[in-house]
Structure formats: C-alpha cells, structure tokens
Amino acid sequence: MTYNWQQKNWPDFQYDLSEIEPLLFKFSEKVGRVSGLLRGLPEKTQNEAIIDLMVAEAIKTSEIEGEYLSRQDVMSSIRNNLGLSHQQVSDLRAQGAAELMVDVRNTFEEELRQEKLFSWHQMIMKGSKGITVGDWRSHEEPMQVVSGAMGKEKIHYEAPPSRIVPQEMTGFISWFNETGPGGKSEIKKPVVRSAIAHLYFETIHPFEDGNGRIGRAISEKALSQYVKRPILLSLSRAIEAKKKDYYAALQKAQQSNEITPWITYFLTMAIEAQDQAESLIDFTLKKTQFFDRFASTLNERQLKVVRRMLEEGPKGFEGGMSAKKYIAVTQTSKATATRDLQDLVEKNIFLPFGGGRSTKYALNLGYSEER
16 A cells, blocks of 8 residues: 555645535634634633633543543643642643643744644653653654554554654645745635644654644644634544544545545534534533522532533533432432432422432533522
C-alpha cells in the first residue's frame, strides 16, 4: 500500500466543495448561533460555559487516546490556569491537558511555530517516561499505527520516516501560516483549512506520542483564527462519540491526496460539535439558574449529590440517582438518605422513576414550581 505522503503530488491536496456548500453554510450559521447564545448570558454564566467546554475537550481528547482523566482534576487545573483558583492537583496528566486547553485559547492569533508545538507536547506528556518529549521523533524504526495481538498485528498506517520529519514539519508550519487569514495562500473556508491541517499533521505524525491531541488543538487554532476569538466547540467530544468513524475516515484519507471525503467527514463532525456546544451552553444556563433558586434550600449532602450529578453534563447521570448511590456519595445512613431523597422529590428537584426498591431519581432542570 502506498500512502499519501509517498505520492508525487504530496502535499498538494485536492478537493471539490461543490457538493458540500450547504454543509459549509450550515457550519457558519451554527458558529454564529453559538456565539449569539453565549453573548446573551450573564458574564459569570459565560465563563462557566467556556470552562465547561474546555473541560469537555480536555477529557475527550485524552479519552480518544485511551487516557482517562478525572473531571474534577481537569476542572481544578483549568481554573488554576485561568487564575480563578489555587487548588492542589496531583495528576500531572490533568495538569498538562488543562495547560494545553488554556494555551490554545490564549495564543490562537499567533502564527504557528515549532517552539509552540514543542511546548504543547511538553504539556501533554507531563509525567511520561521513556519517550522523547518536546522534540520530533528520531527513532529509526517505522512509526506505525497498528492493532491486533502480538504476532497478528494489522498495520493501518505508516508515517514518514523520522529522518524527514524536520523538513516535513517545516513545510507544514509554513503551509499553516500561509493559508491563514490574510496569508498569501489563504483558504477562505475556515473549516476546510482546519480539516486539512488535522490530516496533514496526523499524516506526518511528528511526535513519538500525543499526535492526536496536538492535531486536534491545531484544528481548533485554525477555526479560532477566522472567527477572531477562541472557537466555542469541543471537536474531541464529537470525535470520541463516534471514534471508529474518525479512524476509518483518517485511514482512508491517508491513502490519497484527493481528500473530498475527509473534508465532508470533518465538516459533518464539526457541525455535531457545534450542536453539542449549543446543548452545553443551554445546560450551563440551566445549572446556574438551578443553583440560584435551590442552593440555599439544600443541605450539604444534597448539594454534594446534585453537584455530582451535574458533573455528567447535558446527558445526565447514567441510570439516575438511587438510594444506594446516594449513600455511597454522601457516606450517610440509609434512613438519612431516604429522608434527603424524599425532601428532594417534595421540592420538585428530583423526579422519581421506576418503583419500589428500584426507584431512581433524575434531576429536574425544567424548573417546575414547587409542589
């Protein structure tokens, strides 16, 4: 099999946008709508929504690579990096993921530089051992994406050899800066440039590890440069929800420099990410309104449980809250848990479903009047 980087027209990517103009328009429309929704919120709620989006991106971009971070650690680290708190976080991976999210947002207007990519790599590789950090890979053995058991591996992709990575990355960085707003080879459609940037970077695969996370950060930077503010979406959240589709589309795109199918996939995924951002902003507003209304009426145990449920985001707490889970979260007695749950139902904060011993509770963010 020959890969795109082995072909004569690399990296002269070809594509036809005629069939996806409606999708391009839809994406632009979504970007405007999400921006409008955010601007309509009180400043404190705006900040909470932005932080929630950053947390979602940090967690999901790591999950795609099989790394699972504590939401609380990531949230605390992001707040620390924004100067909003000074909480102790021991997980170096969570610290690094948060640093990347904040730095990508703070530096989106800057041209892309090799030093910035090295800095990002150092952030996400915090605590890693046995690999080159903050520099291009230099090992002689092939850089391959494989799956399957030892001895039965299936090679999905083989990247350019390490010896040519520095020149390939020089070309990539120049391309990225020249195709940005006002550049001599500007790509007018931001989502198209974002899609190509991700594919181009992932194809070179310049680092020993962490390429996916940095590639997605580059895509976010590309989008932010056009809207002239940090883009409000979590690409990783949309990708992680259909991870097999992402890898299938990427693998196919790395076999040819005609990349119309890849741009179509990426655009569809970016629209889904905008939909999710809209849901998250709406959820953040409801969460803020909820606490404004009910926080003073709840005891510490109830508040702890409600906060834990809200941590799960718009999808809600999987399986609902139960008496058993309530006891586990609050470390209280069965009798106290029963009283607390009944009180939450009476205040119309919890909505019961099921019945008997299997009764579960959903959080009511619809704000019906108290019964």
